[in-house]
Amino acid sequence: MRVLLLYPRFPQSFWSFEKTLALLDRKAMLPPLGLVTVAAILPQEWEFKLVDRNVGEVTDADWDWAELVILSAMIVQKDDLLEQIQLAKDKGKQVAVGGPYATALPHEVAAADYLILDEGEITLPLFVDAIARGERSGVFRSNGERPDVTTTPVPRFDLLEFDAYAEMSVQFSRGCPFQCEFCDIIVLYGRKPRTKAPEQLLKELDYLYELGWRRSIFMVDDNFIGNKRNVKLFLKELKPWMVGHHYPFSFATEASVDLAQDQELLDEMVQCNFGAVFLGIETPDEASLTLTQKHQNTRDSLSDAVNTITRSGLRVMAGFIIGFDGEKTGAGERIVRFVEQTSIPTALFSMLQALPDTALWHRLEKEGRLRSKSANINQTTLMNFVPTRPLEEIAQEYVNAFSDLYDPAKFLDRTYRHFRILGEATYPNKGKRAKKPINWVTIRALLTICWRQGMVRKTRWQFWRNLWNMQRHNPGGVGSYLGVCAQIEHFADYRQIVKREIETQVTAFLATEIGVNAEVQDKQKAKVAV
Ligand code: SF4
Known part of the structure; x- marks a missing residue:
């Protein structure tokens, strides 16, 4: 075949x-x-x-x-x-x-x-x-049965064109023990995290190494630390593998914020060359977190958690959502304030969507609040349900906050502050992280970033001052720092697209609402006339 x-x-x-x-x-x-x-x-x-x-x-x-x-x-x-x-x-x-x-x-x-x-x-x-x-x-269909992932074979990485990708991906676990109301992961993969065996994942790394991969690897688990015991067993075996292979990869992954409560786990991750982690923070509003059943984010201070993780040596990326039920006016500004306070450079920001079959979807369906029987997850689509405060108010806050987060000067400042904190982290293998080979493409990329951010844009003084200070205080982090600075090349344009698309949809939404209201009024008038 x-x-x-x-x-x-x-x-x-x-x-x-x-x-x-x-x-x-x-x-x-x-x-x-x-x-x-x-x-x-x-x-x-x-x-x-x-x-x-x-x-x-x-x-x-x-x-x-x-x-x-x-x-x-x-x-x-x-x-x-x-x-x-x-x-x-x-x-x-x-x-x-x-x-x-x-x-x-x-x-x-x-x-x-x-x-x-x-x-x-x-x-x-x-x-x-x-x-x-x-x-x-x-x-x-599997009819509710979930496979034992310890029997999953090594993926056919040989079918991939390695040069085309910025990062490689592997998976250690599926499923998450938490029960956030909007999450489809627990619907698709269940609440009992299933992990691969350590030797099984090392075989995958062996294969990638043999095929010549030498860059970053993203562990695509939705919650890498869903089963902390098994993750620690894996990291225990990964560490000597990384030492034996001279740290050929760096890793990034996604995890729940309770990672901050386990210093041993944080240290082990950093020693295995994990360099970044994506956290689902969602909102600093405790009432919204409780309502959406994200209780794990209400137990300790979220800003302390971000600081602990950053000070341990992991760059933090985080997800934020606006539009929870009962949310008070100003949620967008509160998210921006939180992101600035914790100096998280890359903050994924979206309007809440009800995804099929999630607890949120079923609740809204029962309440007759779903606007669509389909869903789309991206940053340019309006919510697919009727929220508890006016949709246009949420959309305006969202557009303003998105624009604020990705103002080039603010983004560069946050990135700089974040990398200064990272520079203060101490761990045994500091400085041994996978070095990206310096080739013509890397040099050209660096020159382009210096030209655009250090000459063309208004951020020029800020760019050179920060770079100079980075070189003095965190020289080992300069390469990754510039890599994150380069993200603004995308976000500066993307925030305009978000603004344009959302505002167009709000206008269409309001026009439909006015049309529907006029129709209802006409029908009422007709009834009265009869
Ligand atoms: S912590 Fe993340 S993966 Fe787990 S249920 Fe919540 S949103 Fe889903």
Whole structure:
């Protein structure tokens, strides 16, 4: 069987970083880990070709070669996914679809022949059996059963074009023990974190090392520390591996804020060359956190947690959301104040969305407040439900706050303050982090950043002053510092896109509301007249 693995295109988003990637001659941030895992689970006598549409196009030769097309996508990729399914069908191909979007909203991908839903370790073998029986269509579900990920094979990293990606991805665990009301992870993967065995993940790292990867790796777990005991066992084995291989990689991941309460875990992560962590902070408003059942964020001071993690040597990125029920006016400003106080450079900021099948979705459906039976997760879409305060007020706060967060001078200042704190962290392997090779592309990127931020923009004095101070106080961090400064090349444009898209949708929303109200009034008048 000749299988074309097809990864749909992402729209421009917070994480798309087109301009920053262009500086480094990369085409996408992360590779499609799901599809290379699918390739490893399917029969190895089958032939595979992978086309990531964020990196390149499917050629006529690829279409001609393929007997079966398998696609996987997240909700944010749905437009391109639907187009590619149609295209493959028009070319007479058998099409199979899986991944989080298809699992959450299978009726939206019904044009595909096979729906391989839930987790592939269980449903891919069912699909292979159906193919062997000559079945031309089918829906494969795990019916609540969750696979033991210790049996997941090493992903087929050899199918990836390494030079195209800024970072590599691997996965240690699935699932999260918490129960945030808006979260779809616990719906997709459950609340009992399942982890791979330490030697299993080391095998994946061995393979990446053997294939020549020597840069950053993102652990794509939604909560890397969901099972702290197993994470510590893994880090214990990762440490000598990293020493033995001379720290060939640096790592980043996502974790819950209770990471700050475990200094031993923080130290172990830093010693294994973890350099950054993404935290789901969501909001500094305690009432909203309680309402959304994010109780783990209410136990200790959130700003103390961020400071503890940064002082331990991990750069903090964090997610924030506006639009919770009962939220008081000024939530946007409170988020900006928090981000400034804690000097978090990269703050992902979104309006709350109800994702299919989440507890939030079901509550809003019961209350008759869902505005759409679909969902989209990005920074340029209005909320898909009726909030408890006026939508236009939330949208205005959101646009203002987003714009404020990514004002170039404020962003550069936060980044500088953050890296000064990072510079004060002490740990045994400090200075041994994976050094990025200095090549022509890196030099050109540095010169471009210095030109744009140090000459062209109004931030020029700030840029040179901060760089000078960084060189004096945290010379080992200058490379990463400039890497984060480069993100403003993306955010400075993106904040304008967010403003334009949200304001257009608010205008359309208000026009519809006025139309609906006028219609209701006309009907009432007509009733009175009768
Ligand atoms: S901590 Fe993160 S992954 Fe876990 S339930 Fe909450 S939002 Fe989901």
